[in-house]
Structures are given as C-alpha cells and as structure tokens.
Amino acid sequence: MTHTDTPTQAKKTNWALRLLPVAIVIVGLVAAYMAGLHKYLSxxxxxxxxxxxxxxxTENFALAFAAYIAVYALATLFMLPGALWITIAGGFLFGLVGGSAATVLGxxxxxxxxxxxxxxxxGEPLRQRAGPFLKKLEAGFREDALSYMFFLRFMPMVPFPVANIAPALLGAKARDFILSTFFGIMPGVIAYTWVGAGLGGVFDRGEDLNLGGFFWQVAPPMAALAVVSLIPVILKRFRKVPAAPAEN
Structure with a gap:
C-alpha cells in the first residue's frame, strides 16, 4: 500500500484480487455455455x-491421452455439466485401465x-467472519475431514462441484482433499469407464445405452461405501458419550 492509498482502498483492492480466480471460473463457465461446448458432451x-x-x-496416443486429461481437468475446474460423458468417453477411447487412470488424474x-x-x-474470508455456529461446524468437519470428504465422494447424490467446494469452505487441508479425491472417485470412475469400454459393442448392435438403469445398479454399493466412510466418525461420537451415573 502506497502512502496515497487509504485503508478502504487497500481493502477493496485485496478483495478484488481474492475474487479474481472466482471471476475467471465464472467467465470460463459462461463462455463454454455460449460456445455450446456442453452440447458436444453426449x-x-x-x-x-x-x-x-x-x-x-491410434495415431497420436500420447497426445490424445494428455489432451483428455487436460479437457477433464478444465471441465472440472469450470464446473461444466457432462463429466459423466467425458468419463464414458475415456473408457471408449482408452479402455478400462487407461480410461480410468486418465479420468482419475484429470x-x-x-x-x-x-x-x-x-x-x-x-473460504478464508468466510472463516474469518464466521459466527459461532459455522466455527463449530468447521471444527467438527476438520476433526474428521477425511471421513467426511470420502462420504461426499462416495455418495451418488452429491454433485461433483459441491464435493470440491464444500471442503474448501470448511477449512480442509489440501493434502487430505487430494487424497480423498484421488481414491474416493475411483469406484465411480471405474464403473462408468467400464460402460465406455463396452460402448463400441453397443453401437455395433444398434442398442440403446440405459444409463438410468445402470445408475440404480451402482448407487446402492456407492451409498454403502459412503456409510462405511462415516464409521470412524460414528465410533468416535460413541466414545465421547459420557457413561450414565450408576444408581445407588
């Protein structure tokens, strides 16, 4: 801050710099919609x-593999709908193993x-201005951050962007976030990459791909994994419950 800057001006500048990455993400999302990129994810x-x-x-495997990872990373960053179709495309183009690896990485x-x-x-400005309720919620989340983040990853009904943003607002560590993301998305990625790997045969037979039916086959075991991920939290809560006083 120069000698001519007032505290108010410096504060406004600081906020503008903080919100610049958010603005870039929003502009990228709007630009992608206006360009109709989401229409190609089908x-x-x-x-x-x-x-x-x-x-x-076939002719440019390394380039295609790297491009796929980049596309998936950008689509995730800019919260474009259609990640499911990109996942299926990964299996279609690179097979179960290659497609799963590229998708998890991207x-x-x-x-x-x-x-x-x-x-x-x-996240940081929000936590600085947080009231008692949010501070208590943040403390509880950070105490069992890995369990909660695995729950968000496994639960089929939780949108991917929500599972990426919520931990940031609750003060999760980057290391825990990366760990829970990398391993937490694997079951779902493998399931839908497997669909993509068999998509060529579906096209050859002229059949329709029933993703709705497949989702309801995958959802129960994924929900079960979500419940399992919360077992450490549940056990910890039971241990904290004070024993009832003995009656005379």
Missing amino acids: LETLETQRAALNEFV ATLGATALFSVARTSI
Missing part, C-alpha cells in the same frame, strides 16, 4: 465421431484447482 457425439476419434487415438487435477480457488478466494 452419446451422439461419440457415435458420430467414433471413427475419427479412434483414428486420432478429475483430481481439476478438483484440486477448484478447491484452491474456493479456499483462497472465499
């Missing part, structure tokens, strides 16, 4: 561009970037 695109995509991957990179944006731009 089963129809994979079917109509099947030959061209497979040829490109999604973890993008999620970590979004987490960092939320934590530095919004």
Whole structure:
C-alpha cells in the first residue's frame, strides 16, 4: 500500500484480487455455455465421431491421452455439466485401465484447482467472519475431514462441484482433499469407464445405452461405501458419550 492509498482502498483492492480466480471460473463457465461446448458432451457425439476419434487415438496416443486429461481437468475446474460423458468417453477411447487412470488424474487435477480457488478466494474470508455456529461446524468437519470428504465422494447424490467446494469452505487441508479425491472417485470412475469400454459393442448392435438403469445398479454399493466412510466418525461420537451415573 502506497502512502496515497487509504485503508478502504487497500481493502477493496485485496478483495478484488481474492475474487479474481472466482471471476475467471465464472467467465470460463459462461463462455463454454455460449460456445455450446456442453452440447458436444453426449452419446451422439461419440457415435458420430467414433471413427475419427479412434483414428486420432491410434495415431497420436500420447497426445490424445494428455489432451483428455487436460479437457477433464478444465471441465472440472469450470464446473461444466457432462463429466459423466467425458468419463464414458475415456473408457471408449482408452479402455478400462487407461480410461480410468486418465479420468482419475484429470478429475483430481481439476478438483484440486477448484478447491484452491474456493479456499483462497472465499473460504478464508468466510472463516474469518464466521459466527459461532459455522466455527463449530468447521471444527467438527476438520476433526474428521477425511471421513467426511470420502462420504461426499462416495455418495451418488452429491454433485461433483459441491464435493470440491464444500471442503474448501470448511477449512480442509489440501493434502487430505487430494487424497480423498484421488481414491474416493475411483469406484465411480471405474464403473462408468467400464460402460465406455463396452460402448463400441453397443453401437455395433444398434442398442440403446440405459444409463438410468445402470445408475440404480451402482448407487446402492456407492451409498454403502459412503456409510462405511462415516464409521470412524460414528465410533468416535460413541466414545465421547459420557457413561450414565450408576444408581445407588
């Protein structure tokens, strides 16, 4: 701050710098919508561009693999809808193992970037101004952060952007976030990459892909994993319950 700056001006400048990453994410999301990029994330695109995509991957595997990771990371950072279709495309293009690896890496990179944006731009100022309730909520979350973040990852109904932003607002450590993201998204990624790996046969047979039915097959075991992830929290709460005084 120069000698001509007032405290109010410096404070406004600080806030503007903090919110700049958020503004970039919002502008990127709006720009992607205006360009219609989300329209290409569909089963129809994979079917109509099947030959061209497979040829490109065959001739430029390393470039295609790196490009896929970059696309997934950017789509996650800018919160574009259609991550499911990108995951399926990964299996379609690179098989179960390659597609799963690329998706986990790309999604973890993008999620970590979004987490960092939320934590530095919004999370820190929010925690500084937090009332007693939010401080208590934050303390409880940070005490069992890994369990809660694994729960967010496993629970099928929790949107991916919510699972990336909520921990940032509650003061999660970057190390715990990256760990829970990398391993927590694996079951779902593998399941839908497996769908993509078999998509060529679906196209050849002229069948319809019933993702709704597949989701309800995957959802129960994923929800079970979510419950299991909270077992350490539940056990800790039981240990904290004081024993009832003995009656005379």
